Amino acid sequence: MLNTFQQLTHPVLPTPTHDEAARQEFTKSFKNFIQQKLLPGLTPVYRNRVVPAFERAHGRPPADRRDIRSAMVRELYFQHYAAANRIAQELLWESTNVTVDRQLPELNAKAAELSAKTAARLDIPAGFVPPRYVTAVDIHCMPGGYTTEVAKEDISVGALYDRGVYLYAMGYMGPLNDDMGRSVCNYLKRRIPDFKPKRILDMGCTVGHATLPYKELFPDAEVWGIDVGAPVVRYAHARAAGLGLEVNFAQMNAEETRFPDGHFDLVVSHILLHETSAKAMPRIFQECHRLLAPGGYMIHADLPPFDLMDPFTQFILDNETWYNNEPFWGAMREMNQYDLAERAGFDRAEVRFDTAPMAVMEFAAQAAAGYSEEAATAVADREFAAGEYAPGGGWEVLIAHKSATAAINKDAA
Amino acid sequence: MTTPRPHVVKDAKGKRPTFYDAPGLDQAMSMILVMANEISVLHDRLDSAERVAKAQGIDLAAGIEALVLDQPALEAREAWRQDFLDRLFYLQRKEAAEAAQADTTERFNRTIEEIATP
Numbered sequence: 001m002l003n004t005f006q007q008l009t010h011p012v013l014p015t016p017t018h019d020e021a022a023r024q025e026f027t028k029s030f031k032n033f034i035q036q037k038l039l040p041g042l043t044p045v046y047r048n049r050v051v052p053a054f055e056r057a058h059g060r061p062p063a064d065r066r067d068i069r070s071a072m073v074r075e076l077y078f079q080h081y082a083a084a085n086r087i088a089q090e091l092l093w094e095s096t097n098v099t100v101d102r103q104l105p106e107l108n109a110k111a112a113e114l115s116a117k118t119a120a121r122l123d124i125p126a127g128f129v130p131p132r133y134v135t136a137v138d139i140h141c142m143p144g145g146y147t148t149e150v151a152k153e154d155i156s157v158g159a160l161y162d163r164g165v166y167l168y169a170m171g172y173m174g175p176l177n178d179d180m181g182r183s184v185c186n187y188l189k190r191r192i193p194d195f196k197p198k199r200i201l202d203m204g205c206t207v208g209h210a211t212l213p214y215k216e217l218f219p220d221a222e223v224w225g226i227d228v229g230a231p232v233v234r235y236a237h238a239r240a241a242g243l244g245l246e247v248n249f250a251q252m253n254a255e256e257t258r259f260p261d262g263h264f265d266l267v268v269s270h271i272l273l274h275e276t277s278a279k280a281m282p283r284i285f286q287e288c289h290r291l292l293a294p295g296g297y298m299i300h301a302d303l304p305p306f307d308l309m310d311p312f313t314q315f316i317l318d319n320e321t322w323y324n325n326e327p328f329w330g331a332m333r334e335m336n337q338y339d340l341a342e343r344a345g346f347d348r349a350e351v352r353f354d355t356a357p358m359a360v361m362e363f364a365a366q367a368a369a370g371y372s373e374e375a376a377t378a379v380a381d382r383e384f385a386a387g388e389y390a391p392g393g394g395w396e397v398l399i400a401h402k403s404a405t406a407a408i409n410k411d412a413a
Numbered sequence: 414m415t416t417p418r419p420h421v422v423k424d425a426k427g428k429r430p431t432f433y434d435a436p437g438l439d440q441a442m443s444m445i446l447v448m449a450n451e452i453s454v455l456h457d458r459l460d461s462a463e464r465v466a467k468a469q470g471i472d473l474a475a476g477i478e479a480l481v482l483d484q485p486a487l488e489a490r491e492a493w494r495q496d497f498l499d500r501l502f503y504l505q506r507k508e509a510a511e512a513a514q515a516d517t518t519e520r521f522n523r524t525i526e527e528i529a530t531p
Contacts, residue, residue, distance in 0.1 A: 022457035026450050083432035083439060087446045093425070095450070101421045108419075137427030144422035151419035160421065325427040 001378035003032050005171025005363075006370035007163070011242035012111050012235065014159050016099045024099075027092040028167045031389070034088060038081045039316075039387045045077045046312060065315040065330075069322075072315065086323050089141050089168075096163045097143060100156050111155045111238035118241035122234065123250035130228040131253060133277040137325045140168070146206065146229030158207045158235025165209070172360060172379055172390050173209070175368040176243075179359050180270040180301050181210030183395050185217040187356035188266075192297075197221055197265035201291060203254035203284065204228075204272030208236035208247060210301075214268070215245045224259075226252040255283040262293040273302045274332040281335060285344035288400075295404035298346070301356065304396035306333040309386070316386035341400045350401040355394035 009015070016024060050071045054062050062068045072078045100107065115122055130147045138145040142164060144157045166177050173179040181202070188195060198221055202211040205225030215223045225247060227233050233249040240247040252258055254272065267288045273281055288298040306314050314333075321330040341351040357380075364376035382392035431439050466473040482490065499506065510516075 018461060019454050019458060022454040023450055025457070026453040029453075030446075030450075079432045083442050084446070086430070086432070087443050090425075090443070091446065091450055094423075097421050097423065104419050104421065138425035141425040141427065143425045145426065148422055150421060154419070156419075156421050323430055325425060 001375045003028070003170055003375055004370035004372065005375065006175065006368075007166040007171065007177070008175035008368065010176075010239060011114060012107065012155070012159070012238045013162060014096075014099045014103050014107060020095065020099045023095040024092070024163070024167055027088060027095055028170050030084075030088045030091070031168070032170050034081070034084050035385075035388045038084060039385070041077060042072075042081060042316065042387075043312070045075055046072065050075060062311065065311045065318055068311055068315040069318070082319060082323055085319070086141075089324060092167045093142055093160065093164050096160055096167070099163070100159045104151065104156055107159055108151055108153050108155055111158075111235060112153050114238040114241040115234070118237070118246060120237065120240065120246040121248040121250070122237040123248075123252075124230050124234065125251060128228075128230070128251050131255070131277075131280065133280060133328065134228055134275065137327065139275050139325055140320075141325045146227065146232050149231050153234065154231050155235040155238065156231065157229065158232040158239075161232060162207050162209075162235065162239070165206075169389055171370065172358070174359065174363045175371070176212070177209040178213050180395055181213040181268075182359040182362070183356040184210075184268060184270070184299055184301055184397060185213045186359060187354070187397065188297075189217065191354075195266075195297070197296070199264045200224070200266045200268070201226065201257075201259070201264045203267065203269040203288075204275065205236060205249070206232045208233075208240055208249065210268075210270040211236070211247055211249075212240060212243065212245050214266075215240075215247050222248070224248045224250065224264075226250050226254065226257060228253050255280050255287055257287060257291065259291055261290055264291050265293050265296045266299070267291055267296070268299045268301070270301045271303075273300055274326065274329050276332075277328055278331060278335070281332070282340050282343065285337075285340045285346075289345040289402060292402040294402060296402045298341075298398075298400040298402070300337075300398045301395045302398070303329070303333055304353070304391070305335070305337065306330075313386040319387070337398050341398070345402075346400040347403055350403065351398070353396055353398055356397050357394040358390065 007013070046068070050068070051061060054067070054071045062071060073082075134146055142157065142160060144150070144160070146157060146161070148157055150156055162177070166173070169177065169179075174182065197218055200214045200218065200221050200223045202208075202214065202223070202225045205211045205227050206229070208225045211223060211225040214221065225233065225236055226249070227236070228251065230251045233251050237247075237249040240249070250258075254269070254276075269284075273284070276284060285298075292298060303317075306317075309317070314330075317333070318330040320326045321328075337353075338348060338351050342348045360371075360376045360379045363371040364373045379390075380393055382388070384392040433439055433442070463474045463477075
């Protein structure tokens with residue numbers, strides 16, 4: 001299929017020139033090419049070259065992803081694949097950054113103007129210290145990370161993330177990059193139709209891509225997005241205003257928010273956990289339990305655990321850890337999330353993994369630019385292939401229900 | 414006096430891995446791909462020019478297909494291509510010139526030494 005998906009513009013999204021747009025479009029095409037044409041070649045290279053050589057050298061086949069990695073990194077085919085992936089990532093940010101840089105002071109002013117017009121709250125406290133796991137390296141090689149500010153009231157990394165992530169996801173997340181939130185919302189609508197949360201919290205919301213669908217689905221609910229990066233929540237607030245939605249944003253750490261016990265009926269996160277740390281993740285589960293009212297739900301949409309995957313699949317997935325500044329990507333998949341939820345106070349019988357189908361067909365139905373029926377179907381009907389963006393068809397979500405009879409303070413962290 | 418404009422951060426924090434054994438190849442690959450990116454941009458720009466012209470009533474694409482080059486045009490094109498190839502292969506040109514002059518690294522190093530010697 002030809003992927004022609006196009007991002008929907010909104011008032012605070014940077015506007016590229018013709019050539020900037022073409023340059024960015026190429027990075028999306030390049031990622032698509034790598035995943036469709038270069039990635040599949042890794043399997044025969046591994047099976048027919050690397051495994052026999054490993055067996056000759058060690059007298060046994062590779063046992064785990066670490067064995068596989070040690071042998072594969074010496075293969076020129078793999079070197080080209082991994083280098084191409086890394087370069088595509090660098091070009092994606094570079095080509096977007098040029099557009100942001102050219103418009104930066106105007107974008108900051110525009111964001112401030114939009115934010116001033118909405119009744120939704122924006123809470124950025126003085127002296128907030130972001131956790132080390134987001135400042136030690138720039139996650140997924142995004143220059144500046146989530147927290148860097150290069151001017152007063154800066155939103156530059158928010159703008160960079162908004163466009164860059166669209167290219168990274170090759171548009172699979174929809175014209176507004178909101179597929180993950182939309183998918184979880186659809187899942188709630190279908191599976192728990194009577195659930196009508198009054199307050200909803202989205203942890204690690206970045207620029208609010210996944211946050212906004214909750215306001216659309218539950219228009220009467222008070223919706224909050226929190227993130228450790230000031231520029232990204234500032235951008236999120238302006239973006240939501242520009243899209244006509246009243247959603248509150250705050251700079252907070254999901255391990256220790258500033259909300260009272262039992263404040264929310266629904267606490268969600270999307271691709272947050274793998275960007276935290278082994279120390280932070282249990283604390284986030286505990287904080288979710290503390291924040292939930294009895295009968296509430298915690299839902300984390302993130303990377304599925306490694307335990308059900310073969311070592312070669314694990315190896316492919318773990319490349320992000322090594323080559324894309326995602327230090328917790330692999331280790332997170334080895335965490336036992338049932339145990340974490342139970343230790344946080346959830347009843348183990350009320351914790352499960354499930355699949356929330358991707359919302360990509362909706363974008364085709366809306367006739368969003370470039371979302372042809374054929375291309376959307378190709379995304380929705382794919383089989384899971386390690387190394388491709390997004391699993392085939394749906395997101396793996398962890399769902400935990402807080403007992404309706406639980407005392408609010410029972411396991412407050 | 415104008416206020417200096419702010420600038421984004423250009424490079425991501427976190428040591429970049431190397432993928433190849435040959436020194437310099439990681440850098441060369443990234444440069445090649447940047448060039449490929451720019452070729453793609455040029456292609457898109459020409460495609461845009463054709464589409465804009467068509468919207469204005471000029472079928473540039475059909476005109477390009479039907480274009481017959483006259484002698485001055487043929488000469489200009491061929492001169493451009495030869496000049497381009499000459500620049501693309503400048504290191505081979507240099508190598509051949511050095512071979513013709515029997516020039517060597519030893520002679521170069523000796524020259525530096527001689528010139529530096531008081």
